[in-house]
Amino acid sequence: MQETGTRVKMEEVNCGSGAPITALRFSGDITSASEPAILGTYQGLGPESKRILLDFSKVEYLNSSGIALVIQLMYAASKKGQAIQTFGLTPHFQKVFTMVGITKYTQLHPDQASACAAFSE
Amino acid sequence: MRAIWFSLLVLWPLLTLSAPAQSPPAPTTNITLGQSIVALTGPWKFHTGDDPQWADPNFNDSGWETVDLTPTAGSFNPIVGFSGYVPGWTGKGHPGYWGYGWYRIRVSTARRPGQKLALAGPADVNDAFQVFVNGKLLGSFGKFSERGSPVAYMSQPTMFPLPELHADSGAGDATQVLAFRIWMDPSTLGLVPNPGGMHSAPLLGEANVVAAQYQLAWLNTVRSYLSSAIEGALFFLLAIMAFSLVLFDRSDSLYWWLAGVVLLTGVYSGYVCLGAWTQTQGAAVFNLVVDVLLRPLILGGWVMVWWVWFRLRRPAWTGKLLVGLTLLYMLSDALGEDIFFTAIPHRVSVFFHLVSLGVRLLFLLLLVGTAVEGVRQQGWEGWLAMPVVVLAGISQFTMELGVLHIRIVWFPFRTQVWLGQIDDVFLVAAIFLLLLRRLLFSLRRQREMALDVKQAQEVQQVLIPMALPQVPGLIIESEYRPAREVGGDFFQILPHPTDGSVLIVVGDVTGHGLQAGMLVALLVGAIRSTAQFDPDPLVMLHCLNQRLFGRGHAHATCLALRLAPDGAVRLANAGHLPPYVNGNELAMEGALPLGMIESPEFSLMHFDLASGATLTLLSDGVAEARDEQGHLFGFERIHDLLQKPITAAEIATAAQTFGQQDDISVLAVTRFAITDLAVA
Structure with missing residues (x-):
């Protein structure tokens, strides 16, 4: 199976009340080659981005190196006091994310609406 | 007598002319004059x-x-x-x-x-x-x-x-x-x-x-510019070759520069033919494209090609200098060639023409300086480039040399051949020889690297146990199928020398290939040395985490368990797939893989492995095997496989056949009470 590159779309999302939320929408495969897309994009966020939404609904494949990058992102965000909500993962990768302890840093949601709502909790 | 013969000889033509015609007159050829x-x-x-x-x-x-x-x-x-x-x-x-x-x-x-x-x-x-x-x-x-x-x-x-x-x-x-x-x-x-x-x-x-x-x-007219057409075609072919080299090795910037500059040279020659043979390009547009845009870009590009070719590093500001000189060359040609004569006075153009002359002289110095450095650092490669570089520099002054009536163009077979085109022929020959040498060097290096990989593979075969230790009360099977020559999965089975317990450690370093293989070597060494002092699984994981933390991209999932002779199991996990007992997954809390943070909390559990029960440990290469349509092998297929007796090799084959993406390792441990074995 041919690997496809990682693409990231960054946008501001308004979820009812509160400050805007920065959404990072990933697509393609997330592998060891995705560091610029994952960490580079995250590092490019300004200090005003306090609430971050990670959208994996268009991600086709994640391997262990890609998951390590996501963990690094989560860990860096937790150090900066940024809140992260995640949605769009297939049941397989929800299980993998749980296994590798990502749920210590984020909650996994089935869709954007529930992920947005979680910021208000 | 002699006088008579002489007289006959002299008079013979007169005699023949005056003789009456005996045959009919020859047909008349009509010639119409006037088409002049x-x-x-x-x-x-x-x-x-x-x-x-x-x-x-x-x-x-x-x-x-x-x-x-x-x-x-x-x-x-x-x-x-x-x-x-x-x-x-x-x-x-x-x-x-x-x-x-x-x-x-x-x-x-x-x-x-x-x-x-x-x-x-x-x-x-x-x-x-x-x-x-x-x-x-x-x-x-x-x-x-x-x-x-x-x-x-x-x-x-x-x-x-x-x-x-x-x-x-x-x-x-x-x-x-x-x-x-x-x-x-x-x-x-x-x-x-x-x-x-x-x-x-x-x-x-x-x-x-x-x-x-x-x-x-x-x-x-067509014949006169035929050399430009041939030159253009030649450079387009070279550009295709250079872009092919880019596909082979994207990391080498030389191929990018070479591909870009030969493509521009091909465009330049093609554009000259277009200007000479058609009326699609007015002289002003032609001069803008050829003299203001293409010629400076090509010259700057060639300096970069040689700079990168000779792997020169100093002075570090050379790149910026080249960009500046190229832009100045463009500007001075745009203003110095009277292209915008309706807006810019002629004396201003003369000034910028002098600037252009100065810039080209600087380029000539840069080219020669680069070749001299090439000679110093690369030897004969530099000498090969030297005449090409000098000719390329001189051919930038064709206009001035022509005005001074110094010959810069020749006409073999009535086709114009410029000094620059002669240089291009030498250039192509030099590039061909240099690329050939580079290819041979690259092949030799690849052979050396292949040997390194083979040796690493041999080292890994020593590290990953092919012959499993005989542990009383246990039947252990293993299957290890790396995705590449050197894998990133590892496992160790270390029986305790005195208490009859066995320490089993399985793991998966992120990535695969040589880098992952070297990390495996590091971890296996750490596992063996740590086990000698403290075989506790949790201690083991913390120890391994210390080895990996702070080493950049060195991360690994890992599961360590200690199986006592009575079937009691103490298991610690760092993000690895949970174990299966008799085909049922043991639910565990998630934990970060090794090397992610300095002091992680690993998940810990205890259970008893009953006599006759099988403990199966898998790497994520099984669950994440992927078919051509992108479907994952997944946990459900693993669960279904484990519902009936199956060997480690059969599990690995099922995943591999489905579509191996990552290293696959499977370890199955079946426990029998010593008494059961004795009865059997």
């Missing part, structure tokens, strides 16, 4: 300036200067090589003049009834012209408009049928006044020696003869 063509070499009357009345046949031009367009023997156009070259008006008393000039000539032609005449415009002219016959516009070369300067093109053959002068009689003598209104761009002043107006005489004659000459002139 005449070069209108002069005398022409010439005047600089512009006045529409000068087209009038009755205008008195007796006060104008007289010009003869008869070429001197052996003369030829110094740029395109056409024979019969006549210096233009700047070489005949009007140095530095640009703009309009008029040529007039009065010709009397005698034509037969129905005979059609035509006029071929001067084959070599600077730059555009309109031709009038008896005051009426006959045709033009270039685009003339009421407003603005005419749009000129590179010289091309032209042909204009002459109108019938006496339509009612259709024959007789007629005097016609031909007037050429010629425009020369100021930019032409610096392009050729002695520019201005006509460099060859127009041709007047029978229409079909002029048409034949016109076709011949086109053939000459």
